Amino acid sequence: MSASPTSGFHADSVFAHIDRAPEDPILGVTVAYNKDPSPIKLNLGVGAYRTEEGKPLVLNVVRQAEQQLVNDRSRVKEYLPIVGLADFNKLSAKLILGADSPAVQENRVTTVQCLSGTGSLRVGGEFLARHYHQRTIYIPLPTWGNHPKVFTLAGLSVKTYRYYDPATRGLNFQGLLEDLGSAPSGAIVLLHACAHNPTGVDPTIQQWEQIRQLMRSKSLLPFFDSAYQGFASGSLDADAQPVRMFVADGGECLVAQSYAKNMGLYGERVGALSIVCKTADVASRVESQLKLVIRPMYSNPPIHGASIVATILKDRDMYNEWTIELKAMADRIISMRQKLFDALRARGTPGDWSHIIKQIGMFTFTGLNSEQVAFMTKEYHIYMTSDGRISMAGLSSKTVPHLADAIHAAVTRVV
């Protein structure tokens, strides 16, 4: 068969021309880390939580929920509806918008289960590209590395607005207001609900209010990325304030919600896209159109992770236990910030390192440049993204000294 002219044997590959794609910059950090044989190596790349012992963590309440589900012999594995698990959707909307949210009570919110935050952003983006009159989305500079690609492939045109000020290592509020102010009316604006990734710099409540007023006056459409609710301050409600503020004014918005970090469900891919609309009828029509985005992508979402979340959210005791475990994770991160700050002060490392304790959430935007990062990787086996971002969740009391040494060396020896 191989010798015949009708075998596929003789022609070149139809994919011979394909270039090797570069490794994903964020996930590539872990690939490189895994290859390193050094016993003192440290992975501060991906934002996955680690315990004080440096181990991944599955929350007790998650194991409990999972056991409950798997031991229930009445449970089956039938297809979920295209929009996902109904319980999960309702509970997710309540979690982000508040149990007493008028928007929820008035049925003005459509919530569809998606594959974690990324999937929610992609489905929301494709929906907007198809149905929204202004197909441009403004993303903060900097932002999560995958945001531009997600929105571009969804069919949106991606622009940026100023956000981070390297001089202050804080918010460039003036620049933000100017750039959103000069965006075309109706443009979509991506907002990190809390714990901005990668900078950890969040607007104050007063600044959020100004942003809200500006956006509403220009009919800019808010698209929130909520990946750290509960993880930023330790309080689920406090972390949801910016989103709730925008919903409380009666206006519309989109919210991509992830349970990867706050429930530690990373690999189960659990998330939800909520679209808050003016009326229940609009919300219902929007939902029908969301189904036409989801169905040709993967038909319907996976049951397991969403079932774990629903189990926890609807049980009072499990919910309370979750909030306690969540706060413990948030607190450990806050204590790592303090320890790193103290360690750099103790070494007399040049510079103002207060941003380490001011920034919020999983990441610190150190301010280190890519040469300094490369130096730290080569000489100290520290693995982090080249933009200077470190995952505080990957630090422990034991490893703080080594990191502090590495930063000190990088700052004093590499310009």
Place this chain on the structure above:
Amino acid sequence: MDSLHPNDAILASPTSGLHADSVFAHLHRAPEDPILGVTVAYNKDPSPVKVNVGVGSYRTDEGKPLVLNVVRQAEQKLVNDRSRVKEYLPIVGLAEFNKLSAKLLLGADSPAIRENRVTTVQCLSGTGSLRVGGEFLARHYHQPTIYIPQPTWGYHPKVLAGAGLSVKTYRYYDPATRGLNFQGLLEDLGSAPSGAIVLLHACAHNPTGVDPTIQQWDQIRQLMRSKELLPFFDNAYQGFASGDLDADAESVRMFAANGGECLVAQSYAKNMGLYGERVGALSIVCKTADVASRVESQLKLVIRPMYSVPPIHGASIAATILKDRDMYNEWTIELKAMADRIISMRQQLFDALRARGTPGDWSHVIKQIGMFTFTGLNSEQVAFMTREYHIYMTSDGRISMASLTSKAVPHLADAIHAAVTMLSESVTSRVSS
């Protein structure tokens, strides 16, 4: 952060969102999904004699969904293992699962696998594998036109168009014989532009249940290779068609065997009953290991902006079963039992129609393969059956044998009999010729 209470001043202010219209006010209500809409309608019907033969989900003879014993076993094992964590999988998914899926599909002794010429990436069941494969081709393949059989699964056109491919059709089903329109198929593929992609159902064609014979497959293969048409297999029923995993993979292996390239979308929804866990894999068989490796790197750029990485649970269940000799054997037994029950439903329905003297040749009910029977009933007859007999099925006349039970066969046979005798001489004339 101080908390902010919603207050009337904000709502009344000019910067509230309150006054403007919805930015989505112009949206049309999308029509209900035709396949899933059947179950929606079934659920609404209060009749005690209602029968759902719409969606292709397997049911036991008691009419209940089935979770395989070996699946429950695997799941228990996984969940009780306290050393397991929930970290992100790689973008390409669970490595073990990918390797085992390629072996299941291509055979353990496949040269393509031995030579590292196959890239396999975990995707969300069959749909996800088709979408990722389609997007990859739309980006990188020189002829982004795909030919799909007429008819095909209702969602193929949207999935492939959504991926960015241009969709055309080739003749497949012959209503006159209720079999394969082989001549038409060869003509249409023969006149396709060189290099075009061709979607092939690996076995148990959905919705018709009509599969080419092995000899016909070989002719199709030769024609396609001579015109450099690129095969894209949809493999959703391996093991479910004949009951034999290897026999059901013959068509795919034939194309992969002689050094040729192809894509395969593999689903575990039906053959492992993992429906809602969304477990599948896309394999691309390439000329060389280097090409396969570059292809894989580009597949990651399709997946990452779609959902970053695939879900762990279902793929872990599948891998647990595939790599354990005893579990694997148990799986093949449970799988064969499902396939056998479907085959017996076919026989029972055929016998029931014969017993009623229902006009026409109903042998296609036992000749067609897999989960579905393409009855040949038209949409008026289907609507009649729904209205008068509470039979829920898709309007193209397709019924899911997998959800039929022995108890429901007589009622279904009565419904078909009534529809055929009371409605439309055009069907009876087709059927009795």
